[in-house]
Amino acid sequence: MPTDFSDLTHRLPAWVDACRVHTAQGSVATYIPELAHAPRHALGITLHHRSGKSVSAGDSDMRFTLQSISKVFTLLLALMDRGEQAVFEKVGMEPTGDVFNSMLKLELVQPGKPFNPLINAGAIVISSLIRGDTPEHKSQRILGFIRDLAGDDSAAFNEDVYRSEAATANRNRSLAYFLKDNKVLDADVEPTLDVYFRQCAIEVTCAQVARMGLVLASDGVDPATGRELFPKRFARIAKSFMVTCGMYNASGEFAIQVGIPAKSGVAGGILALVPGELGIGIISPALNDKGNSTAGVHLLRQLSEQYDWSMF
Amino acid sequence: MPTDFSDLTHRLPAWVDACRVHTAQGSVATYIPELAHAPRHALGITLHHRSGKSVSAGDSDMRFTLQSISKVFTLLLALMDRGEQAVFEKVGMEPTGDVFNSMLKLELVQPGKPFNPLINAGAIVISSLIRGDTPEHKSQRILGFIRDLAGDDSAAFNEDVYRSEAATANRNRSLAYFLKDNKVLDADVEPTLDVYFRQCAIEVTCAQVARMGLVLASDGVDPATGRELFPKRFARIAKSFMVTCGMYNASGEFAIQVGIPAKSGVAGGILALVPGELGIGIISPALNDKGNSTAGVHLLRQLSEQYDWSMF
């Protein structure tokens, strides 16, 4: 049964108000110093319907960096750049159960390749597969892809966040050198990380993320122009990973409680979608202990239950 | 687009013949001695449509034990017996990335409860939650539930397999005592394992497994009688786990390549379903290196691609 979008439009502000209280249980990420300034009690959402309608509520105008949400889109771009076989020679397809920046399985499970492209180790390898002559070129191609999906050109690199992350990302450097040692990462470490830090620092709004989600919900077709931005097969791959690994180590719980493809980022953003129907962008910087936006997850659960969105 | 069941009926035998060759790449499980006798090149399938029609091909009459497939049904029964909250106080909802009988996370991740109900550690805890005065009583309740779902009364315990497993299951004993030490398992170890070994040793045919899958595909409603055998909410939980953890450490790959809820067992059986449409039972004892029936997975992939079954 399709979502009653006018009912949703009408009721959304009240739900946002009700869910905002959950921000009090979360904490803003501090490990990237620049992120620590985010407003702890913010909550914003935009939903974009395939009909072209959209609705926003709360702090939906707030700008935030994609962080791990970008991993979905670099995966799509790498698949288009290199093909499915080349990509999955370098990263696996499995959830790990370890924390997002863990190195355990790289050491313990031969041949030491990352379990999937949505953990940091996997996303770093994916960044190395983006085509381009220089890190700048690769970064611009990623930004261009994001802008195409967002349907506008205002997404841009937040230089402060980029520099803050580049200056403090010792764990990611450690991961990258480990991958280099395992011969999973062929490219040089610092240029690869430069691409990775820049993709994380792309600044967007809820509306842009919702629009990107809608393209995924439409199997890669831009709903406004009818143009294929990526093949349906790659949309399927991306949505599968979002369900099995998109919400860090709460992905299994999210599948049960909400049941739609989603990917969260440490800035508090969530990309989600209802296949064939809707793209969703959420921002709420206060994170729960699994690293997902606490109010954002509550809001999605409420909406999923109300409109029976679960795929399961 | 609904599956063209008459087309499928027509073409199924040829696909089974074509997939049988993959049995040569797999090996029959030997760690339970009694399983080692299974015919290595067998491949059988039954699909049960909600309309009441069904189709079988290959060695579909072969009897085999449920093994890990039973974990889906004891989860459902435990949810009905104890409620969702009590069950998830004892087991988690997350994929692990470790092998099915691993103890690593029980030692490393506090509070030492199993990550999900489809790995051995989780399934043992679930077995302890089945109501019943004695192990025999609990086992009979599980068997009764399986028979209700299968729609006939011929499913029965294979006493040879039960004894073979009970006599050699030192790793499961180790897991159970670890859980006992972690105070996750409240019940006594041996009676709990007795229930667990018996559920694994329930012998079925492809037609019975397909019928059980159809009830899941119908959100808990028996398609013949319209009777609710378990609540829709619990069907959702079961299907979520089947997607995120149903195919051992190839669940992520299976989600991408096949995209439907499924659960495999070490005897070579697979339970699968197309939500709202079909239940599927497969047997093919030769396993790949992830522990899934190698020809069975190939056959499901072929069918999923042909009829566009993927949820993603």
Next chain:
Amino acid sequence: MPTDFSDLTHRLPAWVDACRVHTAQGSVATYIPELAHAPRHALGITLHHRSGKSVSAGDSDMRFTLQSISKVFTLLLALMDRGEQAVFEKVGMEPTGDVFNSMLKLELVQPGKPFNPLINAGAIVISSLIRGDTPEHKSQRILGFIRDLAGDDSAAFNEDVYRSEAATANRNRSLAYFLKDNKVLDADVEPTLDVYFRQCAIEVTCAQVARMGLVLASDGVDPATGRELFPKRFARIAKSFMVTCGMYNASGEFAIQVGIPAKSGVAGGILALVPGELGIGIISPALNDKGNSTAGVHLLRQLSEQYDWSMF
């Protein structure tokens, strides 16, 4: 320079008094319920000199169970019963860095044999190698060996501690079944554990432990009778393990700070020795966070510094 034993005899009571204050920083072990009753502030010591002289101070008359101290003596007995080669086919010679009851390396490091005979997994395997027709017979042989070393016949099984440990030792059962599954433990689990629990429950005094230490310090020769109770080669093996793994995960620190072979037990006992000179028995039930008697370690450090006992 040999220890000035008359100086030591004179000054010992003052050192015991001074070290007793450290008991306040430790905690009595509670995981075996029967041990929880031990007096938290007790501290006793006996030193036995090869000349036949001995000195005691503090609560040296207190009786306590050997617990892990017994692992040194079952290792010696297994070496005599089976020979060096047979023993080290089943257990390794290396420190682990993991906690004493860890299962990690059994799963992660092939072929899954315990790293050394002083961790629980290794000691359980060693218990299985003791010759005897029944668990009772094996236990009696261990007790007899302990009595021979102690030079008197009053060491005996504490039945309450034995029953308390046998009733609660789920982690040890888990270890034993894991070893059985790995085919490192050939014997049956429960009879093996019965021997293991009994050896842990042998009740002794400081004087007896000191006497046992003196035999080790004398390379296996009973200093009173001149009889060889075990070969010099096995004394060397035992002392090596005491230095590299005798004090749990504080063995390296103890080697630096004290520098003599020692083995502690969870009841708060410590067996130590100065090669060629002295055997030492200590009891002080309050343990530090590494599981060693906190006041006992302080007292040994004081004595080692004063009399320059370090081997290093």
Next chain:
Amino acid sequence: MPTDFSDLTHRLPAWVDACRVHTAQGSVATYIPELAHAPRHALGITLHHRSGKSVSAGDSDMRFTLQSISKVFTLLLALMDRGEQAVFEKVGMEPTGDVFNSMLKLELVQPGKPFNPLINAGAIVISSLIRGDTPEHKSQRILGFIRDLAGDDSAAFNEDVYRSEAATANRNRSLAYFLKDNKVLDADVEPTLDVYFRQCAIEVTCAQVARMGLVLASDGVDPATGRELFPKRFARIAKSFMVTCGMYNASGEFAIQVGIPAKSGVAGGILALVPGELGIGIISPALNDKGNSTAGVHLLRQLSEQYDWSMF
């Protein structure tokens, strides 16, 4: 009983010839490309007696790089530069049981500091504690200390090995960034690694290593001049670590079979000593599966058994 050095001098060439055959069972390290050129069947030894006498046999003139042997001396220098407390705030005192370049415990055991100064992670931290204004200054101080101990000025950096290691040391870079992220390493990564790679690339002969061992055997006193090159307390610390962790994951076995303080390096060198008597330098590039010089270990075992060198 002191070693009969004239007997040893007489018989040494025959033992070297007999042990050389064991080189056939080992392999020359290849992970640092420049090391792969070493002569596989070489075996050389020098023993330096406190009396001033020395004896050499086999390929004792061969020059080789210290590699991990250097860790003993940077530890001594860091202890003199910073004091015992500051050093052990940053590294532990315990054996690990994991491989020398493992990251497992850094992730699993809080607070993520290296278990001891003889594994790579610990040695990198130690290098960061050497005083000096620049990496060059620190490296010169290390070289100067080595030359003082060796009693001559010919030890020098092998620039080819240094560059080869610096160019390929991705695993060490990964370790260093992990330590930086854990806030265990305060200094910058690359300058610290530069010091570390240089200390590994110090080229020596057996005679020089034997002389360095003799200073350790003499508790820090230069036997020729009577000058204290480092305090006795630090000699004790170094010797303790050599016994508990000096021979990688064969340290426990080496303690049993040989029983003297030793440290091996991946170039095939071994530093060993008989306390109060002798320093020993060995080179034999073919390594066994634990990373120790295979013929070198055999030769030490033979000598230890013959002259009863074991401390245990």
